[in-house]
Amino acid sequence: MNTQDKKPPLLFSTTFMFAATALVSLIVVPWYGFTHGYSAAAWGLFALFWLLNGLSITAGYHRLWAHSTYKAHPALSWFLAIWGAQTLQNSILVWSAQHRNHHKYVDQNDKDPYSAGKGLWYSHIGWMLRDYPSGETDFNNVPDLKRDPIVMWQHRWYWPLTAFMNIGAPMLLGWALGEFWGIVLLAGVLRLFVAHHLTFFINSLAHFWGKQTYTEKNSARDNWMLALLTWGEGYHNFHHLFQSDYRNGIRWWQYDLTKWFINICRVTGLASGLRRVPKFRILRARLTMEFIRAQRKVEDSPLDQNWKTLIEQEYLQFKSTIQEWQELQAERANEVSEKLISRWQKTAFHTHVKELEYRLKMQRRRLALISVSLVK
Ligand SMILES: [Zn+2]
Ligand SMILES: [Zn+2]
Structure with missing residues (x-):
């Protein structure tokens, strides 16, 4: 042994x-x-x-x-x-x-x-x-x-x-x-x-x-x-x-x-002091996994090119939303450190984050519809 x-x-x-x-x-x-x-x-x-x-x-x-x-x-x-x-x-x-x-x-x-x-x-x-x-x-x-x-x-x-x-x-x-x-x-x-x-x-x-x-x-x-x-x-x-x-x-x-x-x-x-992870990060992780699964489905089956293009387009949009969110976070970090943040800026930031979250939610729905179509 x-x-x-x-x-x-x-x-x-x-x-x-x-x-x-x-x-x-x-x-x-x-x-x-x-x-x-x-x-x-x-x-x-x-x-x-x-x-x-x-x-x-x-x-x-x-x-x-x-x-x-x-x-x-x-x-x-x-x-x-x-x-x-x-x-x-x-x-x-x-x-x-x-x-x-x-x-x-x-x-x-x-x-x-x-x-x-x-x-x-x-x-x-x-x-x-x-x-x-x-x-x-x-x-x-x-x-x-x-x-x-x-x-x-x-x-x-x-x-x-x-x-x-x-x-x-x-x-x-x-x-x-x-x-x-x-x-x-x-x-x-x-x-x-x-x-x-x-x-x-x-x-x-x-x-x-x-x-x-x-x-x-x-x-x-x-x-x-x-x-x-x-x-x-x-x-x-x-x-x-x-x-x-x-x-x-x-x-x-x-x-x-x-x-x-x-x-x-x-x-x-x-x-x-109950800690919560920002909603956007949770949605980002979830969508990343859903894209991975959708891409696997596409790779496994001989589908027409339109589906592949559609998923690629959705993925590019997803990437750009993530980038926008990251830029917003960096901007916010600078503002906080400089203590320049006003109530108006806070509201504007909050609205922008909500808008990005909404974009991800809508994308999840579209991706779910695409995945259902891919199964058929
Ligand atoms: Zn644990
Ligand atoms: Zn464990």
Whole structure:
């Protein structure tokens, strides 16, 4: 055997934890349900813990700390840090350091900690079961988080906190409500098993299954079904291209529970400075992909020259709109730096951007009509 193929040593405690929670969830939990039954309170606690675990990872670990897409009031940060410890996905600091490397080196098998290039199993859970060099935590990429006292407190007390939240809290609640094993099994073990694997789907399935709406430069996919299971994180293709945006599902009808949660926090004063990528950049990325697809269709089929010319003309128009937008941005940057911007200039700039956005929208419609005609 080639020495390079030799797998790193198995991490026994992690492997045991995943195996034990899976076996108990799949065997003991149903057995106990059939023989003893579960009360509504046990199911209620399961649902509540699951929801809070999910939001702590998506609104906390992911969008607040790993990507700084908004600012949180200390009350919200504490809340997300404490419930986040119950997810048993490591401290905010470690999780964010690994996640930033996932974005920076996406699909590079030797650097992306959960590279989809190494397959579905590896990106889902395999990367945590062995001591892979790519999984080494690089704390140099989280200088901002090292200055955050709540993050550092959670990092320091992570193990006692996670033990209390996972073992102590379900046991105490089970004892207090007179249903010790029922609550330990549902709110303790089954909740952990379900929350773990649904979060892991983002690293695995969301890099294999779905549409590449905005870019093909990495393996991330947009998938509404995964969004339903992951508090809105299924729009992963958008997220990989626009990681500074607090949203993953950008349309009002796209299910993104985390986006709505952050918005509720904004209204109540718990969140501020929500970051959004300019609409024009999003439209530009989307149209670029649609042109690529249309051009592929044309290349694959023997069409008459008129269609090819039409797509080329549309593409030239698209390029000129982009150029106009870039010039406008540069002009604006100069004006802002010189502090010469007047209200009239601001309005004129805004109207011009809106006009360019409208042009792209119309072009998308025309391109969609051309694509439908090409299929026939
Ligand atoms: Zn991310
Ligand atoms: Zn990803």
